[in-house]
Amino acid sequence: MRRLLALALTIGVVWFVVGGAGIVRPAPRVTALALGFSLIAAALTGALLERFHLPRVTGYLLFGMLCGPYVLNIITRPMARELQLINGLAVVLIAFIAGLEMNIERLRPRLRAMLQLGSISMLGLYAGLFAAFWIGWPWLGFDEAFTTIQKTAIVAILTAVVASYSPTVTIALIAESRASGPLSELTLAVVILADLILILAFTLVMQFVRYAFGGTGDVGLLVSLSWEIFGSFAFGATVGALFALYLRYVGREVAVALVAVCAIIAGLGSQLHIEPLLAALAAGLVVENIAPPRGDMLKQAVERGALPVLVVFFAAAGASLQLDALALIGWIAIVVSALRMALIWIFMRAGAAYARIAPPIGRMVWMGMVSQAGVTLGLTLIVAGEYPTWGTMVQTLVVSLIALHQLIGPVLFRAALARAGEIGRMDATSA
Amino acid sequence: MKVRFRTSGRTLGSLLRTRAALGLRPAMAPVMIFLPLGMVLGPAGTRIIGTDALAHLDVVISIVLATLGVFIGIAAGTQRSAGRLAAASTLEAAITVLVVGGATYLLLRSWGMPSLVPHALVALVLGLCASASAAAAVGEGDERTRRIAARVADLDDVMPIVVGGGVLASIAAGETPALAAAGLSIGLGAAIAVSGWLLFERAEGAERDVFVLGTLALLGGSAAYLDTSPLLAGLSAGMLWARAPGQTEHVVATHLRKVQHPLVVLLLVTAGASLQPTLAGIWLFAPYVVSRTAGKLIGGWAASRVTSGVAPSDLGAYLIPPGVIGIAFALNILQVAPDGAIPIVFAVSAGAVVSELLALIVTPGPPDPTPV
Secondary structure, eight states: OHHHHHHHHHHHHHHHHHHHHOSOOOHHHHHHHHHHHIIIIIHHHHHHHHTTTOOHHHHHHHHHHHHSTTTTOSSOHHHHHHHGGGHHHHHHHHHHHHHHHOOHHHHGGGHHHHHHHHHHHHHHHHHHHHHHHHHTGGGTTOOSOOOHHHHHHHHHHHHHHHTOOOHHHHHHHHHHTTOOSHHHHHHHHHHHHHHHHHHHHHHHHHHHHHHHTTOOOOTTHHHHHHIIIIIHHHHHHHHHHHHHHHHHHTOOSHHHHHHHHHHHHHHHHHHHTOOHHHHHHHHHHHHHHTSOOSTTHHHHHHHHHHHHHHHHHHHHHHHHOOHHHHHHSHHHHHHHHHHHHHHHHHHHHHHHHHTTOOHHHHHHGGGGSOOOOHHHHHHHHHHHHHOHHHHHHHHHHHHHHHHHHHHHHHHHHHHHHHHTTOTTHHHHHHO | OHHHHHHHHHHHHHHHSHHHHTTOOTTOOHHHHHHHHHHHHSTTTTOSSOHHHHHHHHHHHHHHHHHHHHHHHHHHHHOTTOHHHHHHHHHHHHHHHHHHHHHHHHHHHHHTOOOSSOHHHHHHHHHHHHHOOOOOOOOTTSOHHHHHHHHHHHHTTHHHHHHHHHHHHHHHTOSSOHHHHHHHHHHHHHHHHHHHHHHHTTOOHHHHHHHHHHHHHHHHHHHHHTTOOHHHHHHHHHHHHHHSSSSHHHHHHHHHHHHHHHHHHHHHHHHHHHOOOOHHHHHHHHHHHHHHHHHHHHHHHHHHHHTTTTSOTTHHHHTOOOTTHHHHHHHHHHHHOTTTTHHHHHHHHHHHHHHHHHHHHHSOOOOOOOOO
16 A cells, blocks of 8 residues: 555656646756656556566566556656666676576586577577568568569568567566576576577678678678677676676675676677677676675675666666557567467477477476567667668567567566476575 | 664764765865866866766766755754754854855956856855865764764755755746745655655665665656756655654665765766866855855854854864765756856865865864873
């Protein structure tokens, strides 16, 4: 009751400030308000949904969606844009947490099975989606006339983007529900592997698209690809090693230092053209596997630092969900989403059977692969930016899919974690 | 329970006496380190903190201002039996405002200095910035005079923040009258504080962190959105928490203690980076330091007369160190009047550095330890 009252009061205050002022403020003026509102109200909505056995993340998303520009407009468009500023930091922090959770020694016995599952499921998903888009081309809404090679290129890029998973949501859900166990580890390993494959596939397919549409293609393709993958790991590992030294020899204000490290990776990452997610993952891996800190200081810092970032990140994602895109091509999006889920279900089960992963986990692992988020959106923005005519159509479809998968994915994955009995086991393991 | 409240109030008050809060030696006030550092890093120096970064820091500054307001609100709200001390502090602050404001106004008029902000408002703002003070940190074993000075330093920030709420609205030139804007800040602060009061006690761990951080951001953000004072909104919330039933004040105090060091550093570095040495700022700086010192000494003497037998006659000498509130208020003015407040920020910041140096000479040090 107290929480509901506090939520009502918070919404009332912000509604009064935003609506009562009757003026549109420039961006920096709205950021703190958006931040405070999201932190309190989204956290309360998440806690409320948890009572109904739904993920808190879904609560944060729903809050953003309801209060965002498309529904109640309490979080106005400038506010939603300003909240996006935290995205870079959030993705890095989330990936860093994922790295900390991946103990190579512990994963070694299952590494082969994980690779087999990941490879088979990704291959199946790519092939299935490519075939489906090729056959369903007339219904996808591309009005222009394309040559066969151009059509192949568009279908290939659409496949690469639609097949992507969301490491961010997976990691966030594991961190938020304090889950630990074979399902969490398997899902995490597969989404990270898929992310590596996605970067590789997207870069190669984009070169093919450029060739198909009369571009010259990038001569330094392999160099840039190598830099993006290996450079990210090298940069992240260096930062991780420095952070490990800090933890060992200074060990003060760890939460502040952690956020600073993430800000460095996020900030320098874009300037150095490296993939921040991979860099942060490498940093976390180094800290966990090479120089693990003594005691609980890092664990506590991560717990304290992660929640506010997750709350704002998902509230911002909810506020930015383009519901108008979903309304525009709703049926196509629903069909494609259903097809994607069916393919994930089929090939995950097939991969699990081949890799001899025990049935309860093997049957449920597909449920952690449905979510899509920032990485997918980022890739479509690249396509739409380079090819505004047909790229915009790809963007509209993918944005609609993200809206659907953002809502369905976390619910499914949490249900799987609950059925596997892994929720809350992170604390039990570390205790 | 009472002891605990008073302890947290005193600990928060120590933030305003920032030397101790940052664990620095008395000769190394943070103002003297981080203001010049900010200037070196800022657009006027190496440009490591560029104008874009400063624009982003502006967001954080609103939250920092609200947090400082909460610090002062709690520190003031917990000193329940300090009626005479509160009166003395207000008198001391008011005299400083009059001396600095009066001197500045006369000088501005006689110089005929062009200014984007009316002369009277510039004078009033400088007076308000000057009236905040930060006596040295005290412990249980310190002499009584120093403890009294520390409590006066805590309380003399209240009046400038309240008056400053109205002044800020006048400078912002919005549609809301100054008095209504100050009332709006207080009302918003109280409403958000009630929301916090409902949340803090029953939350735990990281969730409580989220609520405290969110509440502070909401305090700063809503005030910034309406061009009202985040300091006043924070003060209002802090005072309400200090007097609310339960342990809200204790919860907030515990959380704020963890962030006090980064907050002070961030504020000072941002202030340093925002400094632009203009002719007007340089002209205002010397009279500001001189009149502030005079105002503090006169105000301290007058306050000691009001609280005869409680405060010492040399109270003013203990109140020379300016702390961070004056700089915080100047930055707040800069947010609403980006061009007009440049000389004010320079005069107050440079004045703070010199006042800290002056305090090393003027302010009585702790008694020598008794020889064994």
